Amino acid sequence: xxxxxxxxxxxKAMFELALQYGQEPLSIKSISERQNISEYYxxxxxxxxxxxxxxxxxxxxxxxxVLSKPPSExxxxxxxxxxxxxxxxxxxxxxxxxxSRIEYCATRLLWIKIRDSVNQVxxxxxxxxxxxxxxxxxxxxxxxxxx
Amino acid sequence: xxxxxxxxxxxKAMFELALQYGQEPLSIKSISERQNISEYYxxxxxxxxxxxxxxxxxxxxxxxxVLSKPPSExxxxxxxxxxxxxxxxxxxxxxxxxxSRIEYCATRLLWIKIRDSVNQVxxxxxxxxxxxxxxxxxxxxxxxxxx
DNA sequence: TTTAAATCCGAGTAATTTAATATGATTTTC
DNA sequence: GAAAATCATATTAAATTACTCGGATTTAAA
Numbered sequence: 179x180x181x182x183x184x185x186x187x188x189x190k191a192m193f194e195l196a197l198q199y200g201q202e203p204l205s206i207k208s209i210s211e212r213q214n215i216s217e218y219y220x221x222x223x224x225x226x227x228x229x230x231x232x233x234x235x236x237x238x239x240x241x242x243x244v245l246s247k248p249p250s251e252x253x254x255x256x257x258x259x260x261x262x263x264x265x266x267x268x269x270x271x272x273x274x275x276x277x278s279r280i281e282y283c284a285t286r287l288l289w290i291k292i293r294d295s296v297n298q299v300x301x302x303x304x305x306x307x308x309x310x311x312x313x314x315x316x317x318x319x320x321x322x323x324x325x
Numbered sequence: 326x327x328x329x330x331x332x333x334x335x336x337k338a339m340f341e342l343a344l345q346y347g348q349e350p351l352s353i354k355s356i357s358e359r360q361n362i363s364e365y366y367x368x369x370x371x372x373x374x375x376x377x378x379x380x381x382x383x384x385x386x387x388x389x390x391v392l393s394k395p396p397s398e399x400x401x402x403x404x405x406x407x408x409x410x411x412x413x414x415x416x417x418x419x420x421x422x423x424x425s426r427i428e429y430c431a432t433r434l435l436w437i438k439i440r441d442s443v444n445q446v447x448x449x450x451x452x453x454x455x456x457x458x459x460x461x462x463x464x465x466x467x468x469x470x471x472x
Numbered sequence: 473t474t475t476a477a478a479t480c481c482g483a484g485t486a487a488t489t490t491a492a493t494a495t496g497a498t499t500t501t502c
Numbered sequence: 503g504a505a506a507a508t509c510a511t512a513t514t515a516a517a518t519t520a521c522t523c524g525g526a527t528t529t530a531a532a
Contacts (some may be wrong), residue, residue: 179405179412179443181326181436182490190432205507219492225509238500239506254435258326265326284459285337288401288450289328295446296326299439312431329519352478366521372480385529386477 181262187215188223188261189254195233196249196305197312203242223261230260249305258300265293328409334362335370335408336401342380343396343452344459350389370408377407396452405447412440 191209198204206224210217224243227233232252233243245252258265266289338356345351353371357364371390374380379399380390392399405412413436 179326179328179332179409183492184490185326186432189435193431203507207507216492218494221508221510222492228508235508236500237498237508239504240501241499241507243508262326284340284455284462285333287458288336288455291450292443292446295442296439299442303435303438308431308435311434315431330521331519354478363521365523368479368481369521375479382479383529384479384527386475387530388478388528390479 181258183219184223184261185258187213187220188227189257191215191220191223192227192232192245192252192257192305193308193312195243195245196252196309199245199249202240203236203244205242208242226260227257230256232256232260245305249309252305253301254303254305254308255297255300265296328405330366331370331408332405334360334367335374335404338362338367338370339374339379339392339399339404339452340455340459342390342392343399343456346392346396349387350383350391352389355389373407374404377403379403379407392452396456399452400448401450401452401455402444402447412443 210220234246381393
């Protein structure tokens with residue numbers, strides 16, 4: 179079980195925007211250079227994020243993207259939901275046709291438990307949390323360096 | 326984020342063996358018929374499960390597979406680990422090369438949290454739990470039917 | 473002792489999804 | 503007007519997943 183690059187690249191890119199929040203917009207080009215990700219590919223991801231209302235684009239020269247909301251109001255769940263679609267551990271959860279089988283209920287319950295667990299974690303973490311974690315880690319690193 | 330058929334079929338098949346635990350072995354053919362899964366494909370999955378020590382094969386006519394351990398000692402984690410490999414939400418967790426970037430620590434921590442959450446759930450659920458859930462659900466259904 | 477039912481093993485292929493690329497249009501700042 | 507950016511859509515490449523196939527071996531039962 180693994181996230182696709184859509185989700186991974188997307189979260190990283192959104193994290194960059196969170197670090198930049200309140201300042202000038204970030205262009206796709208600069209994000210793709212920092213992270214060594216294909217520019218064209220990132221463009222597709224931002225198209226989805228924009229349509230979902232998570233980022234706002236500023237067109238033209240010196241343009242780019244900014245978060246549509248403060249980092250504290252955007253969760254990892256929001257981002258992954260847009261880029262990876264809802265987490266469906268098994269299609270069995272909603273597909274009734276194949277599910278009139280003997281094992282239906284038992285495995286269905288399992289898939290739901292796994293899904294809920296992931297959703298709970300991703301809904302509980304905001305971009306602000308990630309920025310705070312990042313800053314406090316940097317602080318520790320700097321203190322160590324000073325010793 | 327979704328489990329592949331390896332994990333889904335595998336858990337369902339292991340659940341069948343758990344229901345059957347203590348009785349005669351179950352053949353791949355009978356499992357594949359009950360669940361409408363390709364016989365050849367299931368065979369591959371059982372090859373992995375056997376090599377991992379989760380099931381024991383009985384060759385020859387009237388043969389099949391049985392669980393190597395009681396259902397209470399086999400977790401969903403054990404099964405998924407064999408069939409899907411360890412859960413790595415992002416390769417970033419162990420791959421150092423790409424991770425000397427600015428966002429390294431922040432997203433890495435996130436992937437670890439998601440992974441741990443899934444592992445915690447799957448390690449906490451045994452085949453016995455699933456059988457018990459299944460039986461109690463059946464009981465409720467039967468009571469309702471009687472009313 | 474033969475037959476049938478089963479596992480075992482490895483190779484090969486089809487289908488699907490993911491990832492990336494490309495092109496051209498539009499917008500906006502300088 | 504030139505340059506820098508988003509926007510939109512189509513196409514291709516790569517990788518993974520799902521499945522199929524053929525034949526060898528083992529063993530219970532007729």
